[in-house]
Amino acid sequence: MWLKKLSVLNFKNYTEATLQFTREVNAFTGANGAGKTNLLDAIHYLSLCKSYFNPVDSQQIKQGEDWFMVQGEFDKDGQLDLVACSLKRNQKKQFKKNKKEYTRLADHIGQFPLVMISPNDSAIVTEGSEERRRFVDNVISQTDLPYLDRLIAYNRCLMQRNSLLKQASRGGVLDKGLLDVLDAQLVELGLPIFEKRRAFMDEFIPEFNRHYGFLTETAESVSLTYESQLMGGNFAELLKQHLDRDRALERTTVGIHKDDLQFTIHVDMPLKKFGSQGQQKSFLIALKLAQYSFLYRQKGFKPLLLLDDIFDKLDDHRTRKLMQMVSADDFGQIFLTDTDAVRINRIFEEINRKVRVYEISHGTVQ
Numbered sequence: 001m002w003l004k005k006l007s008v009l010n011f012k013n014y015t016e017a018t019l020q021f022t023r024e025v026n027a028f029t030g031a032n033g034a035g036k037t038n039l040l041d042a043i044h045y046l047s048l049c050k051s052y053f054n055p056v057d058s059q060q061i062k063q064g065e066d067w068f069m070v071q072g073e074f075d076k077d078g079q080l081d082l083v084a085c086s087l088k089r090n091q092k093k094q095f096k097k098n099k100k101e102y103t104r105l106a107d108h109i110g111q112f113p114l115v116m117i118s119p120n121d122s123a124i125v126t127e128g129s130e131e132r133r134r135f136v137d138n139v140i141s142q143t144d145l146p147y148l149d150r151l152i153a154y155n156r157c158l159m160q161r162n163s164l165l166k167q168a169s170r171g172g173v174l175d176k177g178l179l180d181v182l183d184a185q186l187v188e189l190g191l192p193i194f195e196k197r198r199a200f201m202d203e204f205i206p207e208f209n210r211h212y213g214f215l216t217e218t219a220e221s222v223s224l225t226y227e228s229q230l231m232g233g234n235f236a237e238l239l240k241q242h243l244d245r246d247r248a249l250e251r252t253t254v255g256i257h258k259d260d261l262q263f264t265i266h267v268d269m270p271l272k273k274f275g276s277q278g279q280q281k282s283f284l285i286a287l288k289l290a291q292y293s294f295l296y297r298q299k300g301f302k303p304l305l306l307l308d309d310i311f312d313k314l315d316d317h318r319t320r321k322l323m324q325m326v327s328a329d330d331f332g333q334i335f336l337t338d339t340d341a342v343r344i345n346r347i348f349e350e351i352n353r354k355v356r357v358y359e360i361s362h363g364t365v366q
């Protein structure tokens with residue numbers, strides 16, 4: 001699967017632009033703030049119906065305008081699909097494939113899979129467990145729609161349980177009947193999510209190790225582990241055991257909403273504290289490439305790979321290894337951004353691969 005053509009209208013700093021792509025490597029180059037990342041984000045819209053960087057759709061509309069449109073033509077083994085996303089200020093986002101509007105945006109997710117690697121990903125290492133769960137959930141959701149529905153239902157149920165605990169500790173009486181119902185629902189929804197995450201991690205971790213090993217030539221020993229309280233016991237029992245603590249804290253302290261991934265380097269040192277910026281970046285790239293391999297295997301065709309500002313903080317050797325890896329047969333169409341067109345041409349010459357460079361300047365494509 002590859003994107004042949006992209007058009008943007010009133011999208012961020014673009015008034016109007018149309019680009020034709022190659023099915024290999026496409027590089028957007030230009031000064032800071034030129035609009036390179038905005039083009040990656042437009043492609044992200046086409047695939048996942050939202051921005052990668054900013055959850056507020058209306059802020060994607062070009063300043064001073066009332067609407068935006070992003071349109072793309074995908075080629076899947078010769079079959080062309082026209083995908084269009086548009087938004088008028090204060091109205092609902094419209095999403096169409098081949099001129100037919102979707103009733104549920106979720107029906108589109110996963111049809112044109114994509115992996116983005118961007119400097120923003122550092123939050124996966126440096127921030128709290130929510131970022132790491134979001135990463136795992138995003139990967140699984142692109143291949144398993146019921147998973148996402150179940151997760152939404154679990155979170156709704158969790159909120160109800162937490163407000164019940166709050167009411168009880170603020171003078172009310174704990175409604176035991178309702179608590180039992182909510183506990184049963186949490187278990188029913190949470191267990192399959194736990195099982196899915198565990199099965200996913202079993203498949204994902206070897207892929208991660210493979211990519212990290214290739215990228216760094218196993219210079220450092222790193223590890224990735226999935227942690228869940230549910231590994232240590234029966235979920236229903238755990239909820240009962242923790243009830244007193246939950247009542248005191250006014251929130252549910254056990255469940256899949258507490259799952260986390262542990263990242264370590266040098267055997268058992270936390271990556272966040274002991275990894276250099278380059279090592280953290282290499283770790284994140286390996287995570288995302290493992291996501292790519294997982295999606296590829298699940299879908300049976302190659303997702304798009306978007307690399308935002310990828311060369312920053314990577315040494316020349318790792319940069320070449322990375323480009324060598326992603327422009328080989330296991331990967332499909334690539335979009336990348338960099339400030340320096342000369343560097344891009346040099347790297348691709350060195351590894352003897354083709355690249356098409358698009359010079360971006362103030363929201364226009366040269």
Ligand SMILES: Nc1ncnc2c1ncn2[C@@H]1O[C@H](COP(=O)(O)OP(=O)(O)OP(=O)(O)O)[C@@H](O)[C@H]1O
Binds near residue numbers: 033037062337339
């Ligand atoms: N809704 C909007 N309307 C107008 N301009 C916008 C809007 N949203 C973002 N921009 C502008 O887009 C520009 C940023 O573009 P982008 O992030 O694509 O830059 P870039 O070329 O990737 O730069 P860098 O090399 O610094 O990463 C900024 O100048 C920003 O002000």
